[in-house]
Amino acid sequence: MKKLTVATILAAMTVSYSAQAQVYxxxxxxxxxxxxxxxxxxxAKQIENSYFVLEGLNRLNIEGFVSVGDIDALDRLSMKDIDTLTEEYEQVKSNVERLNVVPEAKGYKQELLKTIDGEYERNRLTLLAYLNPSEALKQSPKMCKTYIEPFLQSEKAVQIRWKQFVEEQIxxxxxxxADEVARYRKIATKRYQQEKASNPAKYAKxxxxxxxxxxxVNMQAYRADSDRVYSDTKKLNKTLFGNSFKEMCYEP
Known part of the structure; x- marks a missing residue:
């Protein structure tokens, strides 16, 4: 799908007037x-906001999530990260709630708010699982609990579940x-053995x-189908502009 960026919309939008017709x-x-x-x-502002909402269904709207990319980052996590995440979530959601869109896009606006809620919950629960597995377990979807239950048992249980998880990925x-399984098994096993020899507790976590x-948790969060969003964008083009809509594309 050809995606619109907020910066592009704001910078490139041009409106000209002619009686009741405006060119956008x-x-x-x-x-x-x-x-x-x-x-x-x-x-024109309603139209701009409407396309912004549709674009939001295909992008990450909460960008401040602290992703743990290496084991050293585990030691830098704190509950403050959840507070920061919550502040961003509330601001992003408030910004969308205030948007005035065309009537035909009100459903997309509600869908975007639902998407933002899902992003926040996914990120919040993931951070909580690092920081307080016991509390995360209470709030987790049932099918996701298997990954953090061992942290409430013993380190031995964690190591057993980690090894099982590596096999599940294979x-x-x-x-x-079969050839791909064999190829990936070789790669995954080597990585697992190296990490286990280096710092098994942190790599397992x-x-x-x-x-x-x-x-x-991400699989449980709402996310609009990208093909449907593309189709809905075409429908909105037709609704707003009718046969006057024109599109010129260039080879990347």
Missing amino acids: QWEDDYCSMQGSFDNKKYT QEQSQYG MDLVRLGYGNC
Whole structure:
């Protein structure tokens, strides 16, 4: 899908007036678009906000999440990170709630708010699983609890579950055939052995929480289908601009 960026919309939007018809123009990375709309029915700002909402369904809206990319980052995590995440979430959600969109885009706005809620919950639970597995377990989707339950048992239980998780990841490659399973097993086993020899407690925690639990929680969060968003964008183009809509795209 050709995606619109907020900066591009704001910078490239051009509106010209002619009686009840206004020409609205905007660009994305590869295309220039324009169409005439009835300024008795809509405003240019409503249109801008409506496309911003649709774009939000295909992007990450909360960008301040602290992703643990290495074991040293585990020691830098604190409950303050959750507070910071919550502040950003509340601001992002408030900004969207205030947007005035065209009537035909009100459903997309509600969908975006639902998407933002899902992003926040996913990120919050992942951070909580690192910092307070007991509390995270109480709030977790049932199917995701398996990844953090061992942290409430013993280090031995954690190591056993980590090894099981590595095998589960290997078996996920079976959809690509036996050769791919064999290839990935070699890579995954070597990495597991190196990490286990280096710092088994921290690597187990990072893999089980980030890759296991985090991905599981992510699967439960709402996310709009990108093909449907693309189709809905085309429908909105037709609704707002009718046959006046024009699009010129360039080869990347």
